[in-house]
Amino acid sequence: MLVFALDTATPTLVAGLARWTPDGAVEVLAERAVPSGNRHAELLSGALTEALGAAGCALADIDAVVTGLGPGPFTGLRVGVVTAAALADARGLPAVGVCSLDAIGSGARTVVTDARRREVYWAAYAGDGTRTAGPGVVRPEELAVSGPVVGDARFAERLGADVTPAGVTTAGLLGAAAPQLTDPPSAAPLVPLYLRRPDAVPPTSVKPVSQP
């Protein structure tokens, strides 16, 4: 089946097209990885159109949409998730969501990405790619890592470990989506992995405007 994949959980948005077969084989036909900062909303639809063009496909050819559900900075993350939901809805396609960290690197590893506020999103994986811990959000100094670390290399010093730079890939997204792609109608609803509650504190009382 032909799968449209996208992710906006990191500063580099990913839009790709790939052919997926139930034996798990993934053939990536086109991929755009666009450094977007916080301009995901502006750049995502263009990247999707480019990926379609580069793969020589039309939207009518697509059989499923896969999206990263984060964790990632909320505003950018939602752009990708709502785009996947709307694309799938408009075309009557199944939409499959995966943990974005699952789509970074391969094999035994710890994945770290920027969670802002001097923290990282992280998850750990066994040799066969199974997630063994996470996803979580933590200060890098408090993350005990063993084995290779991949992801955002800017955190190497604070982790006290080498970090091999790596980002979300189309192949990684499809790999993580495989269990759901075998039976797309069973896919779970697209719910972002926020991992943090909204910052909001109810006011305790009405502040007086004048002093007695």
Next chain:
Amino acid sequence: MTEPLVLGFETSCDETGVGLVRGRTLLSDALATSVGEHERFGGVVPEIASRAHLEAMVPTVHRALAEAGVRARDVDAIAVTAGPGLTGALLVGLAAAKAYALALDKPLYGVNHLAAHVAVDELQHGELAEPSMALLVSGGHSSLLLVPDLAREVQSLGRTVDDAAGEAFDKVARVLGLPFPGGPPIDRAAREGDPAAIDFPRGLTGPRDAPYDFSFSGLKTAVARWVEARQRAGEPVPVADVAASFQEAVADVLTAKAVRACRDSGVDHLVLGGGVAANSRLRALAEERCAAAGIVLRVPSPRLCTDNGAMVAALGSRLVRAGVAPSAPDLGADSSLPVDVVTR
């Protein structure tokens, strides 16, 4: 294509609105709101609103299509609020609208939320007279607009220099122990009160003040001081009188300035919009003063005055009919989009 079928998305604050309009005919106006989730915070929490928009988006599109009895692929164009508003909230609607436009291969119009508040009146009262004056008042905006051409030219004559009128309602409601949002409970409480009981200040109404700008911060503080003084003295607070007198001060300033702007500009049509336009005293006083000044007043029903998707679709329809070019694919949101940018 004589009458374009337009799908509109609105997510600038806490209402997820999706509406369908054909020409100037309202087909559906589906709404989901997160207002209840903000109540205990006394104001809209942007992150809570954004999360709610994402959750509600596709189901709200489905309701809008079902109510209108049309299919997504029948749509001729898509319109979305590109600003002003809360950035995170705007981006959910914007990304959704862009994805539907891409998937359905339809043109996309990123539109100005304030102009959409004016456009919605065309769904109820027919083509807008041009030029018209528009007074838009809500929790997020208080603006006086001159509208020579709704599709291409909207001018800002005045706006609030501090709080939006709706914010003042929320804060005064809080001081009086009334629920959030403050507009409806103050309106209700005021019905039993005397609007002349307390002479609250009318902001920016002096001879040297900007004639069309508004200020509600001083009024809000004056109400709070008055109530506190009562409480300190151990006297009961006459909630109905305070509500009525506060509401009178707001309605007085808004309508006086709107009528003056009409006179000064030689405009004889005034459109009200925004959530505060649902306030019964504002509507009554506007009617009274417009009638006296020979101005035709147009006020959409309360449901269409508050934020909704149909207003965005209504403006989109106007843009399609006027032959305005659609937005570029890299359309983004602008939380402080100037009012003179009707579409971007």
